[in-house]
Structure formats: structure tokens, C-alpha cells
Amino acid sequence: MFCMVHSLGLVGLQAYRIQVEVDTARGLPSFEIVGLPDTAVKESRDRVRAAVKNSGFAFPVSRITANLAPADIKKAGSVYDLPLFVGILRASGQLKADTDDCAFIGELSLRGDLRPVRGVLPMAIEARRQGYRALFVPAENAMEAGVVEGLEILPAATVKEVLDHLSKAALIAPYHSQLPPDDAIYPLDFADVKGQYLAKRAFEVAACGGHNILLMGPPGSGKSMLAKRLPGIMPPMTFAEKLSATMVHSIAGTLPPETALLSSRPFRAPHHTISAVGLAGGGSTPRPGEVSLASGGILFLDEFAEFKRSAIEVLRQPMEDGTVRINRGGVTVQYPCDILLVAAMNPCPCGWAGHPTRRCSCSPSAISRYLGRISGPVLDRIDIHLQLQPVDYDALASPLPAESSAQIRRRVVAGRQRQLDRQQQTGVSCNAKLPAGVLDTVCAMTEPAQQMLRGAFERMGLSARARDKLLKLSRTVADLDGSEQITGDHMAEVIQYRQLDRPDAGF
Ligand SMILES: Nc1ncnc2c1ncn2[C@@H]1O[C@H](COP(=O)(O)OP(=O)(O)OP(=O)(O)O)[C@@H](O)[C@H]1O
Ligand SMILES: [Mg+2]
Ligand SMILES: [Zn+2]
Numbered sequence: 001m002f003c004m005v006h007s008l009g010l011v012g013l014q015a016y017r018i019q020v021e022v023d024t025a026r027g028l029p030s031f032e033i034v035g036l037p038d039t040a041v042k043e044s045r046d047r048v049r050a051a052v053k054n055s056g057f058a059f060p061v062s063r064i065t066a067n068l069a070p071a072d073i074k075k076a077g078s079v080y081d082l083p084l085f086v087g088i089l090r091a092s093g094q095l096k097a098d099t100d101d102c103a104f105i106g107e108l109s110l111r112g113d114l115r116p117v118r119g120v121l122p123m124a125i126e127a128r129r130q131g132y133r134a135l136f137v138p139a140e141n142a143m144e145a146g147v148v149e150g151l152e153i154l155p156a157a158t159v160k161e162v163l164d165h166l167s168k169a170a171l172i173a174p175y176h177s178q179l180p181p182d183d184a185i186y187p188l189d190f191a192d193v194k195g196q197y198l199a200k201r202a203f204e205v206a207a208c209g210g211h212n213i214l215l216m217g218p219p220g221s222g223k224s225m226l227a228k229r230l231p232g233i234m235p236p237m238t239f240a241e242k243l244s245a246t247m248v249h250s251i252a253g254t255l256p257p258e259t260a261l262l263s264s265r266p267f268r269a270p271h272h273t274i275s276a277v278g279l280a281g282g283g284s285t286p287r288p289g290e291v292s293l294a295s296g297g298i299l300f301l302d303e304f305a306e307f308k309r310s311a312i313e314v315l316r317q318p319m320e321d322g323t324v325r326i327n328r329g330g331v332t333v334q335y336p337c338d339i340l341l342v343a344a345m346n347p348c349p350c351g352w353a354g355h356p357t358r359r360c361s362c363s364p365s366a367i368s369r370y371l372g373r374i375s376g377p378v379l380d381r382i383d384i385h386l387q388l389q390p391v392d393y394d395a396l397a398s399p400l401p402a403e404s405s406a407q408i409r410r411r412v413v414a415g416r417q418r419q420l421d422r423q424q425q426t427g428v429s430c431n432a433k434l435p436a437g438v439l440d441t442v443c444a445m446t447e448p449a450q451q452m453l454r455g456a457f458e459r460m461g462l463s464a465r466a467r468d469k470l471l472k473l474s475r476t477v478a479d480l481d482g483s484e485q486i487t488g489d490h491m492a493e494v495i496q497y498r499q500l501d502r503p504d505a506g507f
Helices: 039-054 081-091 120-129 139-145 159-166 197-209 223-233 239-252 276-280 309-313 316-321 364-372 393-397 405-421 436-442 447-460 464-480 488-495
Strands: 002-011 014-025 030-034 063-069 102-104 134-138 152-156 213-216 298-301 323-328 331-336 340-345 384-387
Touching: 002 081, 002 120, 014 081, 014 120, 030 039, 039 081, 063 081, 081 102, 081 159, 120 134, 120 139, 120 239, 134 139, 139 152, 152 159, 197 213, 197 223, 197 340, 197 384, 197 405, 197 464, 213 223, 223 298, 223 340, 223 405, 239 331, 276 309, 316 323, 405 464, 436 464, 447 464, 447 488, 464 488
Parallel strands: 002 102, 030 063, 102 134, 134 152, 213 340, 213 384, 298 340
Antiparallel strands: 002 014, 014 063, 323 331
């Protein structure tokens, strides 16, 4: 007998409809799965066989062929255990239920328990798009799947629960996720950072305009402290951003437990020994890399000069395009890469160059070799450079409370809104992404601002690219100020954010 059971598969972030066809025929008893299965699907055969026996059914003594269609999509993972199980029981006449309007995903244990699988959110979205009425999922994946509306999510802990539902012996209650409140709570607050007014202001500008930032400073100057607080002052995530971030983490298997939808901006801080594949993504079954896991939030590269050049260079294209494309065996998968990059480094190998009291022991050539390790093309994508000094004692000991993240964020949100209001004209959602072609139209400057820009250009020997950066940054500062025109004050502020453009900076 022949039957077909619906399921879903994934290539990158994209989910597809998969038909699990099962045919039982007379002949020597065997069980074959065809349709480009990988090893996980082959192992599925053993699990399904055991689960059928251990849940009180007879494994059919016939020639069983299961086909996962379409054959040209590479199947991975253990998602098809459950649909295969249902297919075998139906094809052998042991389950008399119509499953045409349902889809099934889930891994089985030998005993017949359902185990969670990855990528449930994109699969649930696709299941709704395909018009299925219901989707059976392992109980542990319920929260993630339950975000999708217009589709019954039926979570089950065992195959018995699935069968009881199908035979109407005991119905499973459809699951709906309680969506988290719109505004995430970030535990780390800028109020903890004493002094460092310029640095905090630079982070505010970065958060508002989406500008990448490079921090240079001696050990203990607060680089990590500042970077970790950045997600808390960024504008709230849009629903699309939450969905996209959740999908990536769902596929990577890094969704925190009990999470229906990620609602706080990711913060990823990979170690400097990370490989290019770890950073950008890839592998024989392509996995999202750190840039995609950070998408919608912050990628923090601490000890920036220590990263392998080959690893940093792969960031170029994804940062430019906003997506990572990974090609494997003729199939291209895409993952998002919408990150705010925060890079931090010491100013020299010993760390103390420029420190007010400690002495740097590095030779000038050692310093320039060290700075020379930073990839030029990636540096080109960083708008703000900041040299940090350790906080002075008076500021540290001051009892005055510093401004909180909530206060800073209010300004950021208002400033970002001005950028969104301009989106029709610019085509982009934040100033960091402004294309060169529109800069002169959207960056109207007062006379003093123009003079100041010209002065900086000539005095600091700026490149055309550095001028563009100053324009974008001053646009953001003016937006924070609620001003349509860029004034001399705005321009004066942002010139401080291009400290590595100085001819004496060593780059
Ligand atoms: N402005 C500040 N206000 C309050 N505490 C601070 C400040 N700056 C530094 N600290 C304290 O110093 C510690 C070290 O700071 P942090 O780890 O951010 O330094 P860093 O610049 O990242 O150093 P490294 O180069 O060693 O990584 C912080 O955990 C914090 O306790
Ligand atoms: Mg640090
Ligand atoms: Zn030094």
C-alpha cells in the first residue's frame, strides 16, 4: 500500500515542503529510504523501526520504500522520523486516519519519545504558507512554533500522543505562544559606567545611526564594559528583526530554552582564535556563523588585532550586502548579516601606549606592525574610531549617578525615527547605510559646518571616503539633536570620532 505524509525541510533559512512517500510491497523484508538522504536520515531508519516496535505495533514484514521528495533538496537532520513513523503505520494499515491537512516534524527516540529538532520556526512559517491546518511538533519545540498564527501547533512528547490524537482517542490541545513584551530588559546599564562622557556619547551615536565602532584603549579602560551595554540603548527590535534573529538561532540550535521569540538584540563576542567558517558560517551542512548569530544586534570583536586576517576579511562582503551567501554542492544558502560591529583593541602590543602614567615598552616599528594587522577594507567599514583613556579617579569615586540606558535610549529612538521618516528618500533605515549618492541632499550643512568640514579635510589630509563618514556621522548627531541642518557643533563633535584618520595615527 502507498501513502504520503507531509513534512518540512530546511536549506539555510528557507523552509520547504517535503513529501514523505511510503510504499509497502510484497517481497523480501527491507526498509529503504531514498531521496538524497544523508547519514542522519539513514539512522532514522533504525530509530523508526525501534519506535514502531516499542510502541506496540508490528513493523511490517514487507518491502518498504520511503521516498523524501523532492529529491533535489539535500535533506539533513532527524526531522523526518515522525513523518516516516506515521507513514509506515498508515501504509501497513495499522493507523486509519487521514493526515492530509497536517504536517509532521520530529526526531524519535528508540522508545518512541519525541525529541526536539532545529529550525522549527521557519518550518512552521512554511507550513502555514502551504496551507496545512496543523503541524505536529516535539513538545520541546512548542514555544518556538507557537509564535506562528493561523496554524494549529500540536505538541507531543511521545508518538503515542500523536496517534491518540489522530485516532481521536485523546486530543492534543493546540499551543499558542505568549509573546514576550515588546521591550526587552537588558541587565547591563550605562549607569554603571562612570565618566567616559565622550565614549558614552559615541555609543549613543553608534546606536542611533547604526555606525560600526572601533575602540582603542589600554587594559581596564572600559572597552568591554561599554560594548556589552550597547544592546540596551539600541532601538527596540521590529517584529521582522525578531523573527529573523529567532530563525537563525532556531537553526543553529542556540535559542535559549523557554523562548518563543527572541526579543533582545543578540550580543556575540567570539574569541579571536575563531576561524573564517566560524565567523561567517559554512561547513558541509552549512551553519550560520557568528555574524549571522549576531544579526539584529552586536558583533563584538575584542582584541581585534589578534584575529586571523583571513577570518576578518570574510566579513567584508556580508557587511556590505547585509547577507552571507554560502555555496555548498551547488546550493546557495543565505543567512542574514545585519550587524553593528564593535571592535576593541589595545593601542600597542604591551597595551599602554598613550596612557597618562604608565610607560609603553614597544618600539615604534612594533607598534606599526601591530596596527598594520588590521584589515584596511574592514577598517573602511568602521565609522567611529575612539581612543579611550582609563577613567580618572574623581569620576570613578563620584557619587553622582550617571545617565541610565533608558534615558540614552529615548534619544536614540527619536533620532532613529527621523532616519526612518527619511527612508522614502534614502531607501535605507539608518544613516550608516546612506549611499554616497544621496549624502549631499540629506546632509544640508550650515556655513560654519561647511567650513569646519573643509578645515578638517585639509588639515587632517582626509580621503573622500573619510569625508563621507563625517557627513553620515554628523547627520546622525543632527538627528539626535532634532535638527534638519547639520551645524558647526554637530560637525565639531563628529571630527572627534575619526581619530585614526590623523596622519600620525599610524595607519
Ligand atoms: N568608566 C568606568 N566606570 C566604572 N567602572 C569602570 C570604568 N572603567 C572600567 N571600570 C572597571 O574596570 C573593569 C575593567 O573594564 P573592562 O573590562 O571594560 O576593560 P577593557 O578596556 O575591556 O580592558 P582589557 O583591554 O583588559 O580587555 C570593569 O569591569 C569595571 O569594573
Ligand atoms: Mg576587555
Ligand atoms: Zn606598548
